[in-house]
């Protein structure tokens with residue numbers, strides 16, 4: 661037993677995995693000795709979540725995909741719709757980032773780097 665004083669029924673927050681804390685997966689069953697029992701489904705689910713995270717999906721999106729995954733007989737159009745929305749959000753974000761680059765290079769263009777700080781176009785434009 662660890663010395664953290666947590667009961668077997670309610671393990672402390674520190675012992676939970678990130679996915680458990682985020683409510684994406686149920687906590688695994690525990691043995692008599694308080695070890696976690698990871699079944700195949702549990703490991704697969706973690707793998708699924710990590711793959712989604714790699715693709716920058718939000719916790720809500722992952723949670724949604726997991727609920728779809730739990731209804732294997734349903735039509736998969738909702739899954740595709742979720743991915744389409746995710747892609748749209750990424751596209752919008754790219755456009756925002758590109759605008760930022762333009763703004764910053766315009767700002768950079770206001771100074772040739774040969775002046776003194778008190779004459780610096782960049783700093784003047786930020787004031």
Ligand SMILES: [Zn+2]
Nearest residue numbers: 771780781782
């Ligand atoms: Zn300058």
